[in-house]
Every structure is written in structure tokens, then in C-alpha cells.
Amino acid sequence: MTARQRHGTGRGPEATTPAAEAGTFTLGGDLTVNRMGFGAMRITGRGIFGPPADPEECIRVLRRSVELGVNFIDTADSYGPYVSEELIAQALYPYPDGLVIATKAGLERPGPDQWKPNGRPEHIRRECEGSLRRLRVERIDLYQLHRIDSAVPEDEQFGVMAELVREGKVRHVGLSEVDAAAVERARRVVPIVSVQNRYNVADREWENTVDYCEREDVAFIPWYPLGAGDVQVERAVERVATRHGASPMQVALAWLLDRSPVMLPIPGTSKVRHLEENVAAAALRLTDEDRVELGAAAA
Numbered sequence: 330m331t332a333r334q335r336h337g338t339g340r341g342p343e344a345t346t347p348a349a350e351a352g353t354f355t356l357g358g359d360l361t362v363n364r365m366g367f368g369a370m371r372i373t374g375r376g377i378f379g380p381p382a383d384p385e386e387c388i389r390v391l392r393r394s395v396e397l398g399v400n401f402i403d404t405a406d407s408y409g410p411y412v413s414e415e416l417i418a419q420a421l422y423p424y425p426d427g428l429v430i431a432t433k434a435g436l437e438r439p440g441p442d443q444w445k446p447n448g449r450p451e452h453i454r455r456e457c458e459g460s461l462r463r464l465r466v467e468r469i470d471l472y473q474l475h476r477i478d479s480a481v482p483e484d485e486q487f488g489v490m491a492e493l494v495r496e497g498k499v500r501h502v503g504l505s506e507v508d509a510a511a512v513e514r515a516r517r518v519v520p521i522v523s524v525q526n527r528y529n530v531a532d533r534e535w536e537n538t539v540d541y542c543e544r545e546d547v548a549f550i551p552w553y554p555l556g557a558g559d560v561q562v563e564r565a566v567e568r569v570a571t572r573h574g575a576s577p578m579q580v581a582l583a584w585l586l587d588r589s590p591v592m593l594p595i596p597g598t599s600k601v602r603h604l605e606e607n608v609a610a611a612a613l614r615l616t617d618e619d620r621v622e623l624g625a626a627a628a
């Protein structure tokens with residue numbers, strides 16, 4: 330069975346919320362989420378450091394995302410640091426059934442816009458305890474190694490993730506900014522259910538990794554999904570948007586959802602109006618003409 334057959338990729342009779350319009354993906358064989366998710370990095374201060382300028386609006390964003398059917402939220406201990414996880418708990422705890430909160434560890438934050446890998450097992454373990462406490466959960470549904478730290482043996486980093494699963498503190502493990510070879514190395518130590526790499530309609534560096542994830546039924550979580558920076562691509566995105574009466578952001582998200590059934594976009598925003606616009610993209614269906622235009626533009 331192909332990933333396309335395994336996962337609901339299109340609107341079904343069960344699609345009762347805007348986020349459900351793009352179908353579902355089942356993480357690790359037991360956690361089914363709507364493919365249109367939410368990234369909670371932007372509900373923090375400038376440089377992803379400290380509290381956001383408008384915390385009340387960020388709380389509204391989180392609550393509205395759940396109302397719209399989003400049940401996959403991505404965060405990290407390093408967003409703020411800690412601010413994003415704390416706001417998620419403040420806005421949404423006690424959590425609605427079926428809400429999957431994915432968090433990450435492995436990056437320290439000396440200051441705004443500064444990210445320092447730390448994959449030492451004792452650090453990951455300490456951060457896991459902190460995330461459990463801040464998110465007020467007994468087990469983290471998806472725990473992602475934010476970066477493989479080149480200063481620490483890989484197997485020690487994968488090994489601590491495996492231990493956290495065995496101890497019941499983590500349900501599933503994911504990696505970030507990795508190629509297929511790294512996933513294969515990690516899989517000798519711990520099952521990997523997701524890969525989170527930078528990817529969007531204008532930035533397809535990880536194209537082969539998307540294909541690998543599709544073959545292996547591993548979720549591909551594209552970060553920076555709205556970063557359509559290339560002018561030529563932007564023109565194509567704009568042309569397609571005009572044809573559909575949609576926004577370029579919506580076309581960028583629809584392209585991702587269309588690209589693979591294992592794709593789980595997590596657009597981030599600190600504004601309710603942007604959230605509503607982004608989630609509505611789950612219902613946008615591209616035509617063959619759109620695919621050719623968007624595909625050729627980035628080639």
C-alpha cells in the first residue's frame with residue numbers, strides 16, 4: 330500500500346473542520362492528526378526570545394487553532410526559551426482529546442536569534458523533564474531532536490531518546506534538519522516517526538528527503554513553509570493565487586499539502602487573521618495546470 334492510499338489526503342465525509350479538509354496522517358501508527366498543523370515558534374518575542382509583544386492575541390491564536398480543527402501543534406523548549414510551551418499550556422490545558430503537541434530539545438538560547446546545539450544526553454534528559462512540567466503532560470507525544478550536535482556522538486543523542494521512550498516519558502521520536510542517511514542511522518537505535526526540515530515551494534533542498542519519508546511512511550514536517558522567497562516562484566504563486574481567488578500564502582501551503590501525503594505543514598503566526606487564512610488553505614485544491622506552473626518555476 331502506498332502512503333497516498335494509507336493516509337487520507339483529500340476532503341472526506343469526515344472533514345468537519347477547516348483543518349480537516351486536507352485529510353489526516355497517522356504518526357507512528359497510532360496518533361492520527363489533521364495534516365494542517367500549527368507552528369508555535371512565533372508566539373514569542375523578537376528573535377524568538379522572551380514573551381510576545383501581544384500575549385493575549387497569541388492565546389487567542391492557540392485557542393482559535395483548536396476551534397479550526399488543528400490538532401497538531403509544534404513547539405520547542407528553545408522557543409522563548411520556554412515561552413511557547415508555557416503559553417500553549419496556559420491557553421489550552423486541560424487539552425482537548427486528540428490534541429498532539431510535538432516539542433523539541435537540543436538547542437540552547439544564549440540570546441535573541443542565537444541557537445547553540447547541545448545534544449548531551451544529560452541536557453536532553455533535563456529539558457525533557459522541563460517540557461513535561463511546562464506542558465503539564467505525563468508523556469510527550471512527539472519529541473524531536475532539534476539538531477544532531479556534531480560535538481556529541483550521535484548514538485548518545487539517539488540513545489537518550491530511546492531511553493525516554495522506554496521510561497514512558499516520550500511516545501514517539503522525530504529528528505530535524507537531517508537527510509535519509511541520518512534517519513537510517515538513528516533508526517538502529519530508536520524508531521523515527523517524523524523529520525522536520527526547512528522546505529517550501531521556493532526552497533526544495535530536501536526534496537530527496539521528502540521522497541524518502543513518503544516511501545518510509547515517516548511524517549515530513551516542513552518548517553518555514555511560507556518562506557516563498559524566490560521572485561520567479563513568487564510570480565507563479567501569485568498567478569495561481571489569482572486564478573483561485575486565494576492568497577499567495579494559501580497557495581504555498583496548498584502546494585505543500587499536494588506535494589506528499591506525508592507532509593504536515595506547521596505555518597506559524599502570532600495573529601488570528603493570519604491563522605484563519607492559513608488553515609483555510611487546507612481546502613484549496615491545485616489543478617494540473619497549477620502543479621506544472623509551480624513545479625517548473627522552482628526547477
Ligand SMILES: NC(=O)c1ccc[n+]([C@@H]2O[C@H](COP(=O)([O-])OP(=O)(O)OC[C@H]3O[C@@H](n4cnc5c(N)ncnc54)[C@H](OP(=O)(O)O)[C@@H]3O)[C@@H](O)[C@H]2O)c1
Nearest residue numbers: 368369370403505552553554555556578596597598599603
Ligand atoms: N526544526 C527547526 O529547526 C525549525 C526552525 C524554524 C521553525 N520551526 C517550526 O516551524 C514553524 C513554522 O516556521 P516559521 O515560523 O519559521 O515560518 P513560516 O510559518 O513560513 O512563517 C511565519 C512568518 O510568516 C508570517 N505569517 C504567517 N502567516 C501569514 C499570513 N497569512 N500572511 C502574512 N504573513 C504571515 C508570520 O508573521 P505574523 O506573526 O505577523 O503572522 C511569521 O513571521 C515554527 O512555528 C516552528 O514550529 C522549526
